[in-house]
Structure formats: structure tokens, C-alpha cells
Amino acid sequence: MTSADELRNKQQLYFDDLEVGQEMPPLVIGPLTSTHFFRWSAAIENWHRIHYDQNFAIYHEGLPTVLGQGSWKQSILPRYLKDLCLPNGWAWKVNFQHRTMIVPGDTVTVWAKVTSLSIVDGLGMVELDVGMRLDYGAESCPGKAVIVLPLRGGRPVPYPFVPPKAEALQEGAE
Amino acid sequence: MSHWITIGTNVAWADFDNFQKALKSTPCWRIDNKTTITAVFALEGNRALVECQAQEKSSFLNWMERVGFVPDEVSEALYVARGGDVWKLRKL
Numbered sequence: 001m002t003s004a005d006e007l008r009n010k011q012q013l014y015f016d017d018l019e020v021g022q023e024m025p026p027l028v029i030g031p032l033t034s035t036h037f038f039r040w041s042a043a044i045e046n047w048h049r050i051h052y053d054q055n056f057a058i059y060h061e062g063l064p065t066v067l068g069q070g071s072w073k074q075s076i077l078p079r080y081l082k083d084l085c086l087p088n089g090w091a092w093k094v095n096f097q098h099r100t101m102i103v104p105g106d107t108v109t110v111w112a113k114v115t116s117l118s119i120v121d122g123l124g125m126v127e128l129d130v131g132m133r134l135d136y137g138a139e140s141c142p143g144k145a146v147i148v149l150p151l152r153g154g155r156p157v158p159y160p161f162v163p164p165k166a167e168a169l170q171e172g173a174e
Numbered sequence: 175m176s177h178w179i180t181i182g183t184n185v186a187w188a189d190f191d192n193f194q195k196a197l198k199s200t201p202c203w204r205i206d207n208k209t210t211i212t213a214v215f216a217l218e219g220n221r222a223l224v225e226c227q228a229q230e231k232s233s234f235l236n237w238m239e240r241v242g243f244v245p246d247e248v249s250e251a252l253y254v255a256r257g258g259d260v261w262k263l264r265k266l
Contacts, residue, residue: 058227059254059261062175064203064210105200136201 002027002083010086015117015124015149022114024128027080030107030135032068037104040072068102073141077130080110081145089149090161096143100134107135112145120164120172123157124149175208177254177263178226178234182245185220196241209233225251 038052049056050067057063073096081091102108109132116127126149132141148157164172187193193216197203203211205228213225224243226234231248238245251263 055256055259055261058210058212059177059256059259059263062227064212064227103200103204105198134200136199 007083007086010083012086012088013084013149014152015119015126015154016152018114018117018124018126018149020114020117024084024112024114027076027083027110028107029076029110032102032104032106032108034066034104037066037068037072040069044069044071046071064101065103068106070098073098073102073132076108076110077132077141077143077145081112081128081130081147084112085147085149088157088159089147090157090159092146092148092161092163094130094143094145096130096141098141100138100140102132102134102140108140109133109135115144118172119151120168122151122155123164124151124154125169125172175227175229176231177212177251178228178231178248179223179251180226180234180238180243180245180248181217181221181223182238182243183220184222184241184243186242187214187216187222188220190216205233205237209237211237 034052034054041047041051046069050061050063051069052066054066057066077094077096078091081094085091111133112128112130114126115129118125126147128145128147130141130143130145131139133139148161150157187196197211197214205211209226209228211224212227215223217223222243226237228234234248254261254263
């Protein structure tokens with residue numbers, strides 16, 4: 001896990017420092033327990049019993065045990081991308097699939113790998129493959145993301161970020 | 175999904191460390207997308223009671239063979255009561 005102090009004092013990651021195929025520093029969370037799942041259910045007021053009632057999950061729903069929430073995954077991946085971009089980049093887009101279920105005992109490694117780099121309007125567009133790998137090798141959330149990073153000596157990434165026009169993106173990709 | 179209970183023998187599981195090693199990590203008890211070892215009780219005399227949820231009984235039998243568990247018999251469970259939680263089990 002990344003501490004708050006580490007995030008407050010994080011050095012900026014610059015577009016210039018990346019290359020295609022580069023793996024970003026992973027975020028490891030776990031082993032997860034049913035307490036993590038219950039805490040998330042309480043935090044977002046998701047009272048579906050499959051997340052905290054093991055008897056219900058197994059005997060009523062036919063599930064292996066209680067399950068980690070999809071919404072938890074949906075919070076962790078953007079958080080990971082946001083942390084990569086801090087302090088002055090922007091996690092622009094992410095999409096992913098929910099595949100392997102996360103259950104108590106699993107340890108999750110959130111990862112990203114650079115697939116494409118382009119400069120648009122003076123900003124660094126970084127396309128990534130992303131996911132959440134479980135400790136036994138299964139992929140729980142394969143997906144793709146775009147983060148925006150400043151260039152060394154370049155203009156700052158606007159806050160809030162304003163997506164470039166489609167034509168500019170097209171030019172950057174060429 | 176159906177549930178099966180078996181009672182039988184596995185000498186290795188009499189040792190707690192072996193028991194934990196054999197059953198703790200997710201792939202040990204989540205055999206595949208349709209087969210879960212939902213509970214295992216190690217009993218006196220190298221005996222154990224195992225509960226399995228699966229689409230097919232054969233999945234459970236295959237797992238037993240793989241881990242070296244020798245069953246006396248395998249029965250399908252119809253209902254379960256756990257601390258006042260009562261459920262019908264067949265054909266979930």
C-alpha cells in the first residue's frame with residue numbers, strides 16, 4: 001500500500017521517462033479478508049448479502065464464498081492510475097472487464113504497462129494495458145487506460161483536465 | 175449447483191501445517207468455476223469431513239483422488255441448518 005506521506009511527496013512522473021512496453025510500479029493489496037469486503041459494503045451502503053453473509057453466498061446463491069465488490073475494483077484501478085499521475089498529471093480514461101471473482105485470502109496486484117505514447121497539444125498521452133492480477137495468476141480486471149503526463153519543461157496539464165479535440169488526438173497518433 | 179458431503183480418510187491432514195497448506199490458498203478450495211470445497215473438518219484418527227458445492231459429483235470425486243482423500247461414502251445434501259440459518263440446497 002502507498003502511504004499518504006508518499007503520495008504527498010511523490011515525484012512527478014514525466015512523459016519523457018516512459019517507453020512502450022514499460023511496466024509501471026504495481027500496487028499490492030492483501031491478503032484481503034471478509035472484513036475488507038464488509039467495510040466496503042458499509043462505506044458505500046451496498047447491502048447485497050453476497051459480500052458479507054457466507055451462508056447466503058454459498059447456500060442461496062451457489063457462490064464459492066463471499067465476494068469482493070465490483071465497485072471496489074472500480075475504485076482501486078482509478079485510484080492506482082491517479083496515484084501514478086500525481087501530483088500534476090491526469091488519469092483520463094479507464095475501462096476494464098470484471099472477470100475472476102476476488103474472494104477472502106486473495107492478494108491483488110494492480111498493474112499497468114505502457115502500450116502507446118503520443119504528444120497532443122504539448123501534453124503526453126500514455127496508453128496503458130491495466131489489470132488486477134490475483135496471487136495465483138488469474139486476471140480479475142483486464143482493461144485499458146489513458147493517462148496524461150507533462151513533458152519535462154512543457155506546459156502543465158490543465159486542472160481540471162480538458163480533453164483535446166478529436167483532430168488533435170488523431171494528429172498525435174500519427 | 176448441488177452439495178455433497180463425504181467422510182473419509184486423509185492421513186496428511188492430521189498435521190495442521192499440512193492441512194493449512196492443502197486448503198488455504200484460493201486454488202486449493204476453489205477448484206474451478208463450478209466446484210468449491212466449502213468446508214473441511216479434520217477429525218480424530220486421520221479422518222475428515224468435506225463439503226463440496228459443484229455442478230457434477232464427478233468434479234468432487236476427481237478432487238478427492240487428486241488430494242489423496244479416500245472416501246467412505248459420498249452423499250448429496252438436501253438441506254442445511256447453520257446456526258439457525260436454514261437452506262434448501264438442491265438445484266441452486
